[in-house]
Amino acid sequence: MIDQETIGLLLKGVNNVTWQSLVMIGVSFVLLYLAIVKDYEPLLLLPIGAGCLLANLPLSPLIGEEGMLVALYHMGVGNEMFPLLIFIGIGALTDFGPLLENPRLVLLGAAGQFGIFLTLILALLLGFTPNEAASIGIIGAIDGPTSIYVSGILAPHMLGPITVAAYSYMSLVPIILPPVIHLMTTKEERLIRMPYSSRKISRRTRILFPIIVTVLVGTLVPFATPLIGMLMLGNLMKESGAVERLTKASAAEIANTVTLFLGLAIGSTMVGADFLKPSTLFILVLGLLAFALDGCAGVFFAKILNWLSGGKINPIIGAAGISAFPMAARVVQRVAQEEDFENFLLMHAMGANAAGQVASVVAGGVVLALMGAGG
Amino acid sequence: MRRYTMNIGDREFVVDVQELAADQFSVVVGGESYEVNLSADESLGEAIITPDIKSGGSVRAAAPARKEAAAKPAAAPAASAPAAASARKPAGGGGKGTQSAPMPGTIIEVNVKPGDTVERGQQVAVLDAMKMHNIIGASRAGTIAEVYVDAGQAVDHGTALLKYKEE
Numbered sequence: 001m002i003d004q005e006t007i008g009l010l011l012k013g014v015n016n017v018t019w020q021s022l023v024m025i026g027v028s029f030v031l032l033y034l035a036i037v038k039d040y041e042p043l044l045l046l047p048i049g050a051g052c053l054l055a056n057l058p059l060s061p062l063i064g065e066e067g068m069l070v071a072l073y074h075m076g077v078g079n080e081m082f083p084l085l086i087f088i089g090i091g092a093l094t095d096f097g098p099l100l101e102n103p104r105l106v107l108l109g110a111a112g113q114f115g116i117f118l119t120l121i122l123a124l125l126l127g128f129t130p131n132e133a134a135s136i137g138i139i140g141a142i143d144g145p146t147s148i149y150v151s152g153i154l155a156p157h158m159l160g161p162i163t164v165a166a167y168s169y170m171s172l173v174p175i176i177l178p179p180v181i182h183l184m185t186t187k188e189e190r191l192i193r194m195p196y197s198s199r200k201i202s203r204r205t206r207i208l209f210p211i212i213v214t215v216l217v218g219t220l221v222p223f224a225t226p227l228i229g230m231l232m233l234g235n236l237m238k239e240s241g242a243v244e245r246l247t248k249a250s251a252a253e254i255a256n257t258v259t260l261f262l263g264l265a266i267g268s269t270m271v272g273a274d275f276l277k278p279s280t281l282f283i284l285v286l287g288l289l290a291f292a293l294d295g296c297a298g299v300f301f302a303k304i305l306n307w308l309s310g311g312k313i314n315p316i317i318g319a320a321g322i323s324a325f326p327m328a329a330r331v332v333q334r335v336a337q338e339e340d341f342e343n344f345l346l347m348h349a350m351g352a353n354a355a356g357q358v359a360s361v362v363a364g365g366v367v368l369a370l371m372g373a374g375g
Numbered sequence: 376m377r378r379y380t381m382n383i384g385d386r387e388f389v390v391d392v393q394e395l396a397a398d399q400f401s402v403v404v405g406g407e408s409y410e411v412n413l414s415a416d417e418s419l420g421e422a423i424i425t426p427d428i429k430s431g432g433s434v435r436a437a438a439p440a441r442k443e444a445a446a447k448p449a450a451a452p453a454a455s456a457p458a459a460a461s462a463r464k465p466a467g468g469g470g471k472g473t474q475s476a477p478m479p480g481t482i483i484e485v486n487v488k489p490g491d492t493v494e495r496g497q498q499v500a501v502l503d504a505m506k507m508h509n510i511i512g513a514s515r516a517g518t519i520a521e522v523y524v525d526a527g528q529a530v531d532h533g534t535a536l537l538k539y540k541e542e
Contacts, residue, residue: 095505098505195477196477196478196479196532200407200408200409202408203401203408203410241395241396241399244396326505326506326507329505329507330507333507333509337509337510341496341510341512342477342512342514344477344478344509346478346504346505346507346509347478347504347505350505
């Protein structure tokens with residue numbers, strides 16, 4: 001009855017276990033551990049870990065031709081829809097008020113993107129193709145959806161490691177940013193107080209802001225239109241107050257659903273043979289470097305602003321010029337308060353941080369334009 | 376839009392309230408417009424308003440006139456413009472007898488009560504601003520004379536939080 005062939009069929013799964021898939025299952029356990037035990041961006045790392053595990057089980061039907069994970073990938077990752085939907089939610093949650101109160105903070109957001117380009121050059125020197133190098137550099141923005149969007153267009157084969165790097169570092173902002181700040185500033189600088197400047201922003205300004213930014217950025221950097229358009233759409237819905245239900249849905253239900261789909265689909269791209277390459281390690285290291293350089297550039301630029309203003313700007317708010325809204329701003333506030341409990345930089349840092357959010361999107365568009373992508 | 380004309384003490388305030396959403400109002404007081412977020416709205420039943428009653432529904436309101444303002448609906452007069460207080464004082468208040476909110480937000484915790492003795496820097500309250508919990512440290516050592524705010528109350532920049540006893 002039971003011949004060799006039947007046994008072979010029954011044990012097909014076991015026979016198809018490869019060392020690569022075992023390693024990747026191990027990687028998925030690490031991601032699940034980080035998400036569940038360490039609480040590192042669990043909303044994304046848990047689905048990514050699960051997607052990675054399910055895709056690496058032997059002969060997984062989930063990544064077969066009509067498999068669910070493949071279907072999710074085609075539904076929203078391959079065509080960039082998921083990161084854009086998440087951006088609507090981010091826009092609906094972002095308060096640009098602190099930036100509008102202090103518009104010169106835009107400069108810090110712009111400075112916070114220099115690391116992207118420095119890392120891009122370094123990655124080129126290390127032998128990555130221009131498209132790959134650009135995708136790695138964008139990790140420095142510490143802006144998950146932008147990283148996914150850009151690398152999805154330029155280097156889809158590196159989507160897995162880039163996404164994991166972007167989200168891991170996002171959760172490590174509170175650990176990585178303070179040493180960067182301390183390295184770049186003196187105690188005297190960290191002690192500079194910046195009183196809250198209360199300026200009322202009219203409702204009209206708040207509503208016009210997303211519209212003007214969309215038109216302006218969309219015209220100047222057409223490649224950034226999808227990202228900035230969705231970000232500002234979310235913000236317009238929030239600020240107008242006209243479509244509260246849509247705002248809430250975008251910020252909660254839609255963003256949550258898409259986050260699950262996105263995580264699973266990204267995780268499913270992390271399949272043994274493609275992931276276990278030295279380049280993955282380089283991506284992780286270079287991404288970290290891009291992040292640190294972005295923070296340094298932001299602080300450095302804030303130092304220049306401080307010098308120009310005659311000592312009125314605390315340079316550490318420059319560190320919030322990276323993206324990672326609003327975590328970077330909170331970290332800056334915490335560093336400031338460690339030095340002086342009466343120093344409340346939060347609103348200034350939030351302004352720089354909101355500027356960083358917009359600037360990282362623009363930087364993504366600029367990178368895409370430089371690479372002549374899309375079409 | 377509704378217009379409330381109210382007399383508080385000997386001053387008259389004209390407050391225009393426009394409902395933008397269930398919990399969002401656009402309020403114009405004395406020519407200045409504010410966006411007001413209503414974080415709670417509860418009926419206190421048959422309770423009678425006395426000068427000392429604490430406001431149940433907290434609104435984004437400005438400093439003084441607080442006790443008198445407690446009984447009013449969605450809006451409170453921004454009596455003495457917060458801008459006046461903002462420019463001069465360093466962050467964290469530190470004015471003579473009172474300590475004020477360093478930035479707008481919502482008070483999450485109040486850790487002291489009148490009569491308490493505090494060290495400089497000791498935690499007196501927690502202020503939620505931009506969804507971050509900020510510890511407010513005592514601006515000086517001394518004894519607390521009065522506490523003006525409650526947990527759950529929205530404060531603007533410069534809103535008086537508490538007063539120290541003069542020694």
